[in-house]
Amino acid sequence: MGLLFIDGNQAVAMGAIHSGCRFFASYPITPASNLLAAMLDTLPSAGGIALQGEDEIASIGYCLGASMAGMKVMTATSGPGLSLYSENISFAIAGEIPIVIVNIMRQGPSTGSATRGADGDVQFMRWGCSGGLPVIVLAPADVSDCFTLTVHAFNLAEQFRCPVIIASNKEIGMTSGTLDMERVEKPAVIDRTLHEAGPFLPFQVKIGEDVPPFLPIGGPILVRQTSSTHGPDGYITTNPSEIQAGVERLQRKIDSKAESFSYFDLEERKGARTLLVAYGITAGAARAAAAELSENQNIPVSLLVLKTLWPVPEQVLQAAAVGVERILVVEMNLGQYVQEIRRVLCNQRVDFYGKMSGQLISPTEIIEEVTRG
Amino acid sequence: MDSLLNPDRPPVFCPGCSHDRSVHTLDRALKEMGLKGSDVVIVSDIGCSGLFDTFFKTHAFHGLHGRALTYAAGIKLAQPHLKVIVTMGDGGLGIGGAHFLAACRRNLDLSLLVLNNFNFGMTGGQFSCTTPEQASVASSFLNLLEKPFDVCDVAACAGAPFVARFSVYRKNLPELLVEAISFEGFAVVDLWGGCPARYMKKNPLSPKEIESAIGKLQPYQGVVSTNIRREYSSYYREEAAKDTAGVDWQGIEKTFEPTVKERREVVFLGSAGQRVITGGTLLGRAAILAGMNVTQKNDYNITVMRGPSVTEVIVSPQAITYTEVGKPDVIVALSEEPVRKCWGLFQKMEKEGRVILAAGVEIPTTDAQVLEVNFKAGGIKKKERALAALSLLAQTGDPVTLEMLREAISQSFHGQRLEEALRILEKAAAIPVHE
Numbered sequence: 001m002g003l004l005f006i007d008g009n010q011a012v013a014m015g016a017i018h019s020g021c022r023f024f025a026s027y028p029i030t031p032a033s034n035l036l037a038a039m040l041d042t043l044p045s046a047g048g049i050a051l052q053g054e055d056e057i058a059s060i061g062y063c064l065g066a067s068m069a070g071m072k073v074m075t076a077t078s079g080p081g082l083s084l085y086s087e088n089i090s091f092a093i094a095g096e097i098p099i100v101i102v103n104i105m106r107q108g109p110s111t112g113s114a115t116r117g118a119d120g121d122v123q124f125m126r127w128g129c130s131g132g133l134p135v136i137v138l139a140p141a142d143v144s145d146c147f148t149l150t151v152h153a154f155n156l157a158e159q160f161r162c163p164v165i166i167a168s169n170k171e172i173g174m175t176s177g178t179l180d181m182e183r184v185e186k187p188a189v190i191d192r193t194l195h196e197a198g199p200f201l202p203f204q205v206k207i208g209e210d211v212p213p214f215l216p217i218g219g220p221i222l223v224r225q226t227s228s229t230h231g232p233d234g235y236i237t238t239n240p241s242e243i244q245a246g247v248e249r250l251q252r253k254i255d256s257k258a259e260s261f262s263y264f265d266l267e268e269r270k271g272a273r274t275l276l277v278a279y280g281i282t283a284g285a286a287r288a289a290a291a292e293l294s295e296n297q298n299i300p301v302s303l304l305v306l307k308t309l310w311p312v313p314e315q316v317l318q319a320a321a322v323g324v325e326r327i328l329v330v331e332m333n334l335g336q337y338v339q340e341i342r343r344v345l346c347n348q349r350v351d352f353y354g355k356m357s358g359q360l361i362s363p364t365e366i367i368e369e370v371t372r373g
Numbered sequence: 374m375d376s377l378l379n380p381d382r383p384p385v386f387c388p389g390c391s392h393d394r395s396v397h398t399l400d401r402a403l404k405e406m407g408l409k410g411s412d413v414v415i416v417s418d419i420g421c422s423g424l425f426d427t428f429f430k431t432h433a434f435h436g437l438h439g440r441a442l443t444y445a446a447g448i449k450l451a452q453p454h455l456k457v458i459v460t461m462g463d464g465g466l467g468i469g470g471a472h473f474l475a476a477c478r479r480n481l482d483l484s485l486l487v488l489n490n491f492n493f494g495m496t497g498g499q500f501s502c503t504t505p506e507q508a509s510v511a512s513s514f515l516n517l518l519e520k521p522f523d524v525c526d527v528a529a530c531a532g533a534p535f536v537a538r539f540s541v542y543r544k545n546l547p548e549l550l551v552e553a554i555s556f557e558g559f560a561v562v563d564l565w566g567g568c569p570a571r572y573m574k575k576n577p578l579s580p581k582e583i584e585s586a587i588g589k590l591q592p593y594q595g596v597v598s599t600n601i602r603r604e605y606s607s608y609y610r611e612e613a614a615k616d617t618a619g620v621d622w623q624g625i626e627k628t629f630e631p632t633v634k635e636r637r638e639v640v641f642l643g644s645a646g647q648r649v650i651t652g653g654t655l656l657g658r659a660a661i662l663a664g665m666n667v668t669q670k671n672d673y674n675i676t677v678m679r680g681p682s683v684t685e686v687i688v689s690p691q692a693i694t695y696t697e698v699g700k701p702d703v704i705v706a707l708s709e710e711p712v713r714k715c716w717g718l719f720q721k722m723e724k725e726g727r728v729i730l731a732a733g734v735e736i737p738t739t740d741a742q743v744l745e746v747n748f749k750a751g752g753i754k755k756k757e758r759a760l761a762a763l764s765l766l767a768q769t770g771d772p773v774t775l776e777m778l779r780e781a782i783s784q785s786f787h788g789q790r791l792e793e794a795l796r797i798l799e800k801a802a803a804i805p806v807h808e
Contacts, residue, residue, distance in 0.1 A: 002624035003661050005654070005669075014622060023451065030675065041620045044613030049450050054475035058443040061436070061472075065416075065447025068434060069455075073447075087437050114675050175696050176654070176669040178661060181624065217432045218452030220411050224426070226435040235382070235427060284694040291694075360697045 004179040008146040008172040009076075011179060012102055013038035015150025016074050019189055021100070022048030023071040025062040027055055027081060030114040031170035032104040035076040056084035060101070064088060067097050068225050070216030072154055076102035078170075079121050080111055082128070089163050090129035091227045093250060096161035096203065096212060098192060100153045103165055104173040107358050116358030117170035119280050119332040123339075125165050126310045133247065134254045136160070137310035138263065139167040141283035143177035148185045149263070149307060155190040156261055160253055161211050167309060169332070171281040171360060195221075203246075204232035210253035255311050262313030266320055269300040274370050275324040277317075277341060279306040282330050282361050289366035301370055312340045321345050326373050330366055332356060377403050377410050379430045389573075391541045391566025392421055395488055396428050398541070399458070402550035403431075406456075413456045416445040418469070420495045421568075422462040422488040439469025442476045445483050453606050456554060459485045464493045466524065467502035476559055477531035481605040484553050484560045487524050490568040491576075498571030509575040524563040525593040534600040535560035536593045542566075542580035552595055558604050563593070625784070627664035629777050636689035637772040639703040640718065641759055642711035645673065645682050649707070652759030653684035656766075659773040659781035660688040668696040681711035688772045702772075705729045705762040706736055727769070729762045744806045751804035753797070760794060761801035768802070 006014070012035060016024070024039040026032065036052065043050040049066070053059030056077055063073040077085065082103050092099050107113035108120045121128075125137050136156050138149045146168065153164040195213035202224050203212050212232075217223045224234030229246070231237040237246075265283075267290060278286035283305040290303040304320045306313060321327055327350045329338040338352040353369040355361060378400050386393040403413060413431040417423045419438035426433035432455070436444050445459045466473055466487055476483065492510050493499040500508070500516035503524065510516055528536045535556045539549055541564050553560040565587060567578045639656060643649035650671050657667040668687045674680035685698040700721045706712050706728055712719075712735070719728070719739040726741030731748055746765060753761045767778040775798070782794045 002626040003664070003666075004622060004624045005657055005661055005667060006622070023447070025447075038620070044609075045616045045619040047613075049609065049613075051450075053443070054471050057440060058472055058475065061440045061443025062447040062450075064436070065434065065444035065449075066451040067447070068444075069448045069451030071451045088440070091437055115673055171670065171696065174671060176657065176667070177693070177696075178666045178668075181622075216452070217414055217434060217448055218411075218455050222410055222430065222432055224433040224435075226426075226433070227437055228435060234433075281696075284696060287694040360695070362697065362699060363695055364699070 001181055004181060005176055006143060006179060007034070007174050007176045008140065008143050008168055009035040009104065009174065010038050011143045011146035012150045012166065012168070013042055015147040016100070016154070017042055017046060018186065019072060019151050019154035020191070021072045021074050021154060022046065023063060023066040023073040024048070024075065025051040025053050025059040026076045027053045027059045029078050029081050031106055031174045032076040032078050032102065034174065035102060035104070056081040057088065060085045060088040060099070063099050064092060064097050067099055068217045068223070070218070072098070072158070074100040074102065076104065078104050078106045079108045082121060082124070086129045089135065090131050092163040093129070093131065093133050093135065094227055095225050097225070098157035098161050099163050100150070100157050101163055101165045103167055105167065105169045107356065113358055115170065117281060117332065118356045118358070119169060119282070120356060122167065122309060122331070122333065122336045125167060133250045134311055136162060136164040136254060136261070137167050137308070138164065139279040139307055139309050140172055141280060141305055141307065142172065143179045144184050145307060146172065147179065148187065151187045151189065152261065152263065155187060158190050158192040159211065160257070161192065161214065162254060167280065169281045201232045202234040203230060205249065210249050210256070258311040258313065259315055261308055262316045263307035264313060264316050265305040265307070267303040269294050269302050272300040272302040273325045274373065275302045275304060275321055275327045276366065276370070277304045277306065277327060277329045278331065279309060279337065280332070282332055285361050285363045286330055286366055288363040289370065292363060293367055293370060299371065309337065312344060314344045317341060317344045321348055325349065326351060328353060328369060328373065330354060330361055332361060375404070376400050377408070377413065377429050377431055379428055382427050384428050385424065386421065387570045389569035391490060392488055394541050395486070395564060395566065396425060398546045398550060399486070400429070401547035402554060405547060405551050406554065408456060413458060414448055416441045416448065416457060416459045418461055418465045420462040420464050420493065422460045422465065425460040439465045439467070440472065441465065442469060442472040442483070442485065446476070446479070446481055449481050449483055450606055450609070457483045458554065459483055461485065461487055463487065463489045463491060463501040463503040474531045477528050477533040477561070479605045480532065480534060480559045480602060482557050482559070484556070485562065487561065487563045488566065489524065489563055490566050490572060492568055492572040494568040494571045508572070510572065523590065524561070526591065528561040529593065529597050529600065532600050533561050534558045534597055534602065535595055536597050537561070537595050538563040538565070538587055538590070538593045540565050540580060540583045540587055542583065625658060625661040627662065628780065629663040631663045631665055631690050632770060632774060633688065633772045634690060636687060636691065636693070637702045638698040638700065639686045639688070639705070639772070640698050640701045640715070641684045641705045641707065642715055643682050643705070643707035643759055644710060645676070645678050645680055646755055647682065647707050647758045648756050649682045649759045650684050652763050653686045655760065655778065655781050655785060656686050656763055656773060657688070658785060659767070659777040662777050662780055665690050666693050668693050670696045681708065681714060683711050683715065701726060703727050703729070703766060705759070705766070706734050707731045707758050707762065709734055712736055729765055731758065742808060744808055746804055746806055748804070752800060753804070757797045760797045761804070764798045764801035765806065
């Protein structure tokens with residue numbers, strides 16, 4: 001098998017099929033439309049279902065229903081559609097419904113520019129729904145990541161029963177690249193843990209665990225799902241201590257395991273005074289800039305490419321920043337994720353370079369920023 | 374069969390609420406059908422109708438206001454054996470209007486009970502999409518200004534094959550519900566009742582008055598014969614089964630030796646309709662035949678068949694990190710508008726660089742060699758220009774050869790499209806080029 005020549009969105013579709021996704025619904029939106037096309041080309045012949053919803057709210061709604069009926073589900077959109085997903089994302093958090101959401105970011109704010117990329121939804125993906133409880137956000141940097149991180153996304157959604165967002169970008173989703181399927185990392189596929197024996201309560205966790213075992217709606221044992229504040233039995237509760245325990249568990253089940261899915265690439269260089277931090281499409285330019293400075297200009301620079309954005313991989317950041325004088329965060333917006341890095345590395349100098357013009361940030365611009373400092 | 378009511382959670386509706394009657398009627402219908410709790414899912418949303426799922430010992434899914442039909446569709450498609458019953462109020466119907474219309478058009482086997490009490494009971498008696506103009510409700514005079522909609526007219530118009538309107542006080546209602554739930558397709562039942570806490574205080578509505586109001590409207594008793602058609606879920610599966618091709622995610626085998634040792638950057642500056650992106654993809658596939666890495670980044674406006682179309686192809690034996698062209702090795706300049714947009718790129722080119730220039734397109738001064746081509750005189754149509762330019766580029770063997778290009782075309786196209794593409798290659802080779 002030779003090299004594939006596919007774009008990031010097609011690689012996400014491949015990753016989804018590999019993971020056992022058999023239900024997909026989305027509403028057409030550039031730059032996510034060709035992911036809908038890829039799933040329509042793929043799923044029906046694989047025994048699955050791909051739907052075009054009447055709007056984004058319906059699309060994610062179809063997915064939540066199908067996920068509770070036992071299927072692995074995915075939806076895809078861009079900023080304007082993610083805005084419409086918001087209420088159902090908080091439902092997926094509250095109802096512990098596994099779902100993978102692909103956000104192919106485009107230039108905002110608002111309807112912005114449909115065919116230009118940006119990374120302007122980075123804080124929105126984390127904080128854009130009511131209640132403020134955590135979601136997982138993974139950021140691919142290229143076609144190969146699109147495959148691998150999609151498999152991780154399904155695995156995490158299944159393991160933690162939560163929404164997992166893939167933070168892609170028009171410049172990744174719709175840019176083609178070569179992919180060697182013999183070399184690409186293919187994580188083992190994980191399925192949600194099913195309830196095995198004894199009485200079933202839909203949101204009851206086992207002692208020492210934080211994720212309730214699953215049973216599908218439609219099986220012999222009755223299952224309840226609800227968006228309302230509920231106790232382990234899935235019925236509304238007004239008991240403050242039960243409510244508090246519930247939301248704390250939803251937070252803990254993800255945050256306490258964050259280090260186990262903090263994906264990143266670290267290029268550490270001896271004598272580096274600067275650590276470049278980037279994610280998504282900007283990682284490529286940062287990689288080129290770090291290589292040019294280190295190899296040709298005798299300015300060793302280390303590079304950290306973050307592939308898990310949320311929860312913030314705090315230990316990864318702290319370890320990578322040891323011994324450097326300056327951290328330079330580069331992102332395709334006006335300064336969003338840098339706020340997290342400033343929070344985590346509060347005793348170090350953290351600088352920012354970014355723009356949101358529809359153009360990629362170039363290696364040259366990054367080199368200028370590094371040498372200026 | 375036994376009642377499917379939940380003995381631990383008896384209905385908690387206000388005294389005199391018609392919903393209480395609806396709960397017991399639905400239970401009688403399910404009992405009559407001999408259904409087990411695990412055969413049924415009740416999907417509800419927000420408002421008083423959203424309490425329904427808790428009163429039954431069935432599967433249950435309670436979600437966001439107006440979105441019940443979307444969850445129900447996902448459940449039905451994943452578990453086709455289930456009897457899926459959706460309860461919504463007139464409030465949910467209004468906010469979820471798009472889903473209601475889509476469900477009517479789609480015809481999945483779902484049963485929708487619209488528990489129509491002409492107002493938003495839970496939030497204080499505001500007007501809904503079914504509140505009569507003359508009713509006195511908690512939204513000041515707003516309902517006076519809007520025409521309420523007829524649930525059944527809308528459903529029938531949107532394609533629902535089963536539409537019925539009944540008073541919740543009707544004696545044989547369980548039998549009528551059995552008919553709706555048994556129907557294989559989307560069934561809508563507009564159930565009229567009263568809300569004693571909010572609506573009926575200022576708008577008295579006796580069972581008799583409800584029956585008489587319904588009697589004045591177009592009757593809907595069930596099957597709408599003009600809308601009878603295939604049920605969506607089984608139809609979907611039948612069509613999907615015909616689709617055995619799937620997607621061919623086969624790689625491109627290496628059959629040529631690499632032609633270049635360093636990264637090459639090629640930009641096509643064209644306009645929509647010149648098949649610029651296809652040209653870039655063919656260039657990429659040709660380079661992959663020599664085992665090289667390729668990226669292709671496209672830039673175009675949202676207008677489909679108008680406006681500039683730019684594709685940037687990077688070919689490299691090494692890994693490609695940055696996907697935007699900085700200093701092009703080749704520019705194919707086919708059209709004015711993108712050339713003006715990318716004016717600076719020409720000035721960054723070195724003397725080894727090449728510009729394949731369509732005659733008549735103005736470009737800035739550049740150190741690169743400029744090959745001017747009169748495509749029009751050579752009989753190359755607009756949609757053939759990117760491929761023709763690619764053929765001229767391949768004649769130099771850098772970054773791909775004509776053999777590689779021909780092979781890439783043969784692997785990408787079939788039949789008439791293939792013949793046409795190969796013919797363009799030959800035609801392009803015959804065009805005189807001016808340096």
